[in-house]
Amino acid sequence: MLVLTRKVGEQVRIGDGVTVRVLGVRGGQVSLGFIAPKDVRLLREEVSVAIERENRKAALDDVDHVGRLASLWKEYGSTKK
Amino acid sequence: MEARRSSLAESCDVELAKAADAGTVRLESRRFGSAEVPLSAVFTLDPGLVGFPGAHRFVLLDRDAGSPFKWMVCLDQPELGFVVTDPVECVPGYVCPTERAAAVLSCEAEDVALFVLVTIPKEPKEIFLNLLAPIAVDLRSARGLQMVLEDGSLDPAHRVPLA
Numbered sequence: 001m002l003v004l005t006r007k008v009g010e011q012v013r014i015g016d017g018v019t020v021r022v023l024g025v026r027g028g029q030v031s032l033g034f035i036a037p038k039d040v041r042l043l044r045e046e047v048s049v050a051i052e053r054e055n056r057k058a059a060l061d062d063v064d065h066v067g068r069l070a071s072l073w074k075e076y077g078s079t080k081k
Numbered sequence: 082m083e084a085r086r087s088s089l090a091e092s093c094d095v096e097l098a099k100a101a102d103a104g105t106v107r108l109e110s111r112r113f114g115s116a117e118v119p120l121s122a123v124f125t126l127d128p129g130l131v132g133f134p135g136a137h138r139f140v141l142l143d144r145d146a147g148s149p150f151k152w153m154v155c156l157d158q159p160e161l162g163f164v165v166t167d168p169v170e171c172v173p174g175y176v177c178p179t180e181r182a183a184a185v186l187s188c189e190a191e192d193v194a195l196f197v198l199v200t201i202p203k204e205p206k207e208i209f210l211n212l213l214a215p216i217a218v219d220l221r222s223a224r225g226l227q228m229v230l231e232d233g234s235l236d237p238a239h240r241v242p243l244a
Contacts, residue, residue: 041229050213051132058211063113073150
């Protein structure tokens with residue numbers, strides 16, 4: 001892992017399009033500002049991990065039970081409304 | 082008031098095929114079968130689904146007309162597919178972030194199609210909708226993304242009972 005020491009207001013550039021700036025440090029928390037192209041996704045790690053986990057669960061490994069879903073929905077949807 | 086937006090059905094292969102005058106691309110999938118997909122029904126997600134780098138071009142297949150559930154199959158990885166649905170239809174009180182999606186996509190709200198991934202357990206007594214990270218597509222440019230809504234109240238696995 002590359003370790004850099006930066007003061008508040010200083011920046012780090014990553015590749016051609018991404019800039020990270022240290023905005024402030026208070027207590028045990030660091031505020032960072034990011035400038036990045038639109039196609040670069042910036043996420044808190046725990047959010048990224050949660051979404052990746054749900055995406056993987058949603059990926060179909062079997063389509064047999066998908067057909068049942070529509071009929072279950074029809075049944076359930078009609079009683080719900 | 083919620084902005085007008087495109088419905089999920091309008092984004093599907095059958096509807097788009099009617100408008101197709103360009104070519105087609107062939108989907109060959111063991112899991113999802115084969116189909117000639119009109120190029121006009123193909124959309125690109127960039128950034129794509131979190132955790133699936135390299136999966137960018139998708140198509141929506143309507144395998145059960147009238148069902149709110151569609152298949153979203155990846156043309157780059159033809160064995161990769163998901164069930165998607167319109168959260169407005171499945172989640173009472175859901176407020177669709179259409180304006181936000183339009184801003185992110187730099188497009189008109191009425192061109193936005195927004196849907197969510199559905200996780201279906203083997204015994205589907207319930208399903209789970211990823212409301213935290215919907216997929217938003219600008220139908221005019223056929224470009225979209227998995228949009229992460231930084232909102233603590235949105236659940237990546239929102240439970241919808243089916244029994």
